Amino acid sequence: MPIVPQVGRRSPRARLTLGSIAVFLWIGVLLHLFPVAWMISASFKPTREIFDQPFNLIPKEPTTASYGLLANTVTPPGTDLNIDVFRYPLYTYLLNSLVLAALTVLIQVPITAMAAYAVSKLHAPRSAKLLFFFFIGTLMIPGQIAIVPRFLLLSHFPWPTRAVPDIPFTDLMFPSLSFVGTYWGVVLPAAFSAFNFLLFKGFFDTLPVDLIEAARIDGASELTTLRKIMLPLARPVIAVTTYFAFTSAWNDFLGPWIMLMTNQAKWPLSVVIYKLQFFLTSWQPSQGSMDPAAQALLSSGVGYNALMALAVVESIPMFLAFVIFREQLMKGIQIAGLKG
Amino acid sequence: MAAAVSGIGYKRAAAWAFSAPAILCQFFFGWFPVLFAFYVGFQRYYFVKQPEFVGLRNLQSVAADPLTVTVFQNTIYYSILSIGLTFIVPIFVSILLMEMSRKTIRWMMLLWFIPVASTAGIAIWKYLYNPQLGLLNGILKGIGLPALKWLDDPALAMLCLVLPGLILFGPGLIYIAALQNVPEELYEAAELEGAGFLRKVRTVTLPRLRPVIAMMLIFSIIGSMQVFELPFIMTGGGPGYATTTVVMYIYNLAFLSYDLGKATALAIVLFFVIMTIIVLQRKFFREDLDT
Numbered sequence: 001m002p003i004v005p006q007v008g009r010r011s012p013r014a015r016l017t018l019g020s021i022a023v024f025l026w027i028g029v030l031l032h033l034f035p036v037a038w039m040i041s042a043s044f045k046p047t048r049e050i051f052d053q054p055f056n057l058i059p060k061e062p063t064t065a066s067y068g069l070l071a072n073t074v075t076p077p078g079t080d081l082n083i084d085v086f087r088y089p090l091y092t093y094l095l096n097s098l099v100l101a102a103l104t105v106l107i108q109v110p111i112t113a114m115a116a117y118a119v120s121k122l123h124a125p126r127s128a129k130l131l132f133f134f135f136i137g138t139l140m141i142p143g144q145i146a147i148v149p150r151f152l153l154l155s156h157f158p159w160p161t162r163a164v165p166d167i168p169f170t171d172l173m174f175p176s177l178s179f180v181g182t183y184w185g186v187v188l189p190a191a192f193s194a195f196n197f198l199l200f201k202g203f204f205d206t207l208p209v210d211l212i213e214a215a216r217i218d219g220a221s222e223l224t225t226l227r228k229i230m231l232p233l234a235r236p237v238i239a240v241t242t243y244f245a246f247t248s249a250w251n252d253f254l255g256p257w258i259m260l261m262t263n264q265a266k267w268p269l270s271v272v273i274y275k276l277q278f279f280l281t282s283w284q285p286s287q288g289s290m291d292p293a294a295q296a297l298l299s300s301g302v303g304y305n306a307l308m309a310l311a312v313v314e315s316i317p318m319f320l321a322f323v324i325f326r327e328q329l330m331k332g333i334q335i336a337g338l339k340g
Numbered sequence: 341m342a343a344a345v346s347g348i349g350y351k352r353a354a355a356w357a358f359s360a361p362a363i364l365c366q367f368f369f370g371w372f373p374v375l376f377a378f379y380v381g382f383q384r385y386y387f388v389k390q391p392e393f394v395g396l397r398n399l400q401s402v403a404a405d406p407l408t409v410t411v412f413q414n415t416i417y418y419s420i421l422s423i424g425l426t427f428i429v430p431i432f433v434s435i436l437l438m439e440m441s442r443k444t445i446r447w448m449m450l451l452w453f454i455p456v457a458s459t460a461g462i463a464i465w466k467y468l469y470n471p472q473l474g475l476l477n478g479i480l481k482g483i484g485l486p487a488l489k490w491l492d493d494p495a496l497a498m499l500c501l502v503l504p505g506l507i508l509f510g511p512g513l514i515y516i517a518a519l520q521n522v523p524e525e526l527y528e529a530a531e532l533e534g535a536g537f538l539r540k541v542r543t544v545t546l547p548r549l550r551p552v553i554a555m556m557l558i559f560s561i562i563g564s565m566q567v568f569e570l571p572f573i574m575t576g577g578g579p580g581y582a583t584t585t586v587v588m589y590i591y592n593l594a595f596l597s598y599d600l601g602k603a604t605a606l607a608i609v610l611f612f613v614i615m616t617i618i619v620l621q622r623k624f625f626r627e628d629l630d631t
Contacts, residue, residue, distance in 0.1 A: 115362030122355035145607040146373030192365035222354035251458040270459040311460035
């Protein structure tokens, strides 16, 4: 609710206050948009304009060369993995990002929603309370403590030990799965989200029990009640949680970086952009010797313009998701107000 | 009535069936790795050898490592900078945003939340900071000031990591949500008592926001003490070790030196440091709403 009362809004003093607030806020908006504009502008600059000073926000000779270069450069295998960003074509990386984000959304949102519904409406009070803390407790714990154990666990699931133990009295090993270098190594740790659980539960708590009772009396099964009555009502929360799940998967760097390090064919864009950026900034002309393929790449114009083009490519799906979920997000903000 | 009673068992079965996948996920990927860290941290643990219990030896090796002090100093410095400089910004921007008309709020929020992918955002800033090609030095030169080395300057590098959060001020969704629940009567009452704008913020708005602020403060502390991506991508921990944080060092120990035991021992130390800070914070910053 606004602090300046509605009635006094036309007085000169109130107008001055409101006017300066508006200016301050619009400056914030513009500052926020500026790096975006700078990124887009640089991505359309020819390489020589990157070196131009003073700098121009509008490219003098706009070109899509950077995008073409990104899309068409594929270096042959066998060169240094550290700078060999373009072993695979760009669309491979884009596809990887999309698959990772889609899998995360499709697994995380239903699992989290069902658990939140059960805790909110189905469980006995005692188990509901216990499960609630079981589910959200990890929010209060620094998760990075588990980097190493999580990696060990995913290396030969479900055995966190260094090697898979033998089945007693035999020479056979217990069955295990290795998720290193697979999408699952990144997706499974995100299969449940404590934060989205809170959002879902907060919403389900506001729904009257009568709705469920009515469905039960009509003979609907619990699953039908959830699917036909609860989920349609929860559409705004589903939109918000889907958006959060999508963006966090899309932005995830450490997960794919550790789990997919050895498998370049599965790298998402977040890793590739780091690699390209590393290659651009760590190589100095004074270092002299450089991989011929990388050298060729650099001289053909891969510079900050290409990096910014890659940044644009990485940001477009985020932007599309934002456009799609915009209305629901705005509505969702009002219901996602935090409740105990 | 009979139907309702016999329905209870069925309802409980459905409850557990609905929760089961989440329970499994939360057990395996939420709790178990945290608990297992307390096992790994006390083993000599390399990928190639059978682990061996070594008691406190990993912790001793962490304590004896001069870099431990450096990375903790860096991390605490980063936390103080980022929370000190940027934590309150979204709170006040959100409060101010509420003064605008509904239409303006909508537009501003749409423009404000136009997303850039996070690694892309870091890459943009790294480009802006570039000493030769970056815009920031271009601006400095343009107004006749000496160029700075930004990320290459050990004294400046950490500040550079935090600066985007300060320059790009914006509102926080959580605060906007919370502000919508502040009852208008409270402002009206304050108005009747002759309170001005700032006094209303201090006596009405901020106390109402207190629970949310307390919660966000905890998340900010947990988050900033565990910062990894930002320095890893922006500076690689350099120059020297000027921006190497604890989690980056854990990562280096585990995945570059393959010393999983020591890496996890350091993680355990970090765990207790963060938990101590949280306990202190909760003691001094009550979460309850005082009305």
